[in-house]
Amino acid sequence: MKVEFLYPELTNLLGENGTQMLLKKIFGEQNCILTNYPAPPRFISEKVTLVIMGAMTEDKQRLILSLLMPFKERIKDRIESDQFFFFTGNAMDLLGKTIEHEEGDTLEALGFFDFITQVNKYNRKNEFIHGYTDKGTEIFGWISQFTNYKGERPGFIQSGEKKYGIHYKNLYATSLLGPLLITSPNFTKELLREMAMKDNLPEEESLMMSFEKRKEDMKRNTK
Numbered sequence: 001m002k003v004e005f006l007y008p009e010l011t012n013l014l015g016e017n018g019t020q021m022l023l024k025k026i027f028g029e030q031n032c033i034l035t036n037y038p039a040p041p042r043f044i045s046e047k048v049t050l051v052i053m054g055a056m057t058e059d060k061q062r063l064i065l066s067l068l069m070p071f072k073e074r075i076k077d078r079i080e081s082d083q084f085f086f087f088t089g090n091a092m093d094l095l096g097k098t099i100e101h102e103e104g105d106t107l108e109a110l111g112f113f114d115f116i117t118q119v120n121k122y123n124r125k126n127e128f129i130h131g132y133t134d135k136g137t138e139i140f141g142w143i144s145q146f147t148n149y150k151g152e153r154p155g156f157i158q159s160g161e162k163k164y165g166i167h168y169k170n171l172y173a174t175s176l177l178g179p180l181l182i183t184s185p186n187f188t189k190e191l192l193r194e195m196a197m198k199d200n201l202p203e204e205e206s207l208m209m210s211f212e213k214r215k216e217d218m219k220r221n222t223k
Contacts, residue, residue: 001197004033004043006053007064014089014144016054018179023052025202026192038067043083044074049195055089055177058101058119065094065107072110079112079171084195087173088180092166093117093147095173113166115151122146128218129176131159134167139184140215141176170194185211 003023012020024032027049033042043051056064068075079085093099096115099107102122109117123146130140134156155163157174165174172191174180181188185207189199201207 001027001049001195002031002033002047003027003050003052004035004041004048006035006041006051007037007056007060008034008054010037010060010064011054011056011091013055013057014177015179015182016088018182019052019054019088022179022182022188022202023050026197037063041068041071041075043078044071048083049197050084050086053085053087053091053094054179055091058090061090061093061099062107065099065109068094068110069108075110076112079169082170084191085171085173086181086191087171089175089177090117090145090147092173092175095166095171096149096151096153113151113153113168115149115153118148118150120146120148129157129159129164130215130218131157131164133157133187133190135190137184137186137190139176139180139187140218141174141178141180141183143175144177145175147175182207183211183214 005020008020035042042048094109095112096109096117097111099109099117102120125143125145127143129143132138139157153166154168155165156167157164185201192199
């Protein structure tokens with residue numbers, strides 16, 4: 001069982017170093033692949049259990065898109081072959097059709113899903129999201145973004161009347177931050193079970209206690 005961190009030196013914003021630390025403990029350092037820019041992804045040529053990519057700046061997003069585009073069809077084949085992916089923050093934007101900036105600059109994205117990302121740096125949204133996955137697992141995180149999405153996405157987190165994220169085969173993507181695998185340990189356990197791994201988490205009791213405390217704190221602060 002191996003986990004590949006895609007460009008961790010570029011995609012570690014907003015707490016995603018915490019995700020890397022947790023998964024290194026779960027998989028073991030010897031089973032972690034750190035693919036640094038500009039190396040090609042390893043999962044397209046060798047067996048990897050899980051591919052991780054976190055949030056990045058807009059400049060780094062451009063760099064990573066230009067690097068991944070030549071591998072577009074091979075990445076699509078891996079998605080269709082049930083490779084596990086977990087993308088957070090604006091890494092999700094890479095999966096849509098285009099990324100449109102308010103200055104009029106439009107980037108072609110990978111085009112795996114039929115949605116458009118619209119970027120307006122002067123209209124940031126900060127929101128606490130508390131909901132449940134399609135399997136009924138409680139999950140929560142934060143949205144802090146200046147993007148909107150137009151088009152259809154196969155979401156997997158239901159919060160009120162809205163559905164967030166993307167779930168297709170074994171690909172999960174969400175703009176929720178946290179880092180999500182730490183703030184929502186029950187979802188992490190669900191993901192491990194889907195990968196046919198043991199769902200024991202490092203410091204599980206502390207993670208569960210922190211989950212309940214954060215949830216109550218955020219509920220009070222958002223009233």
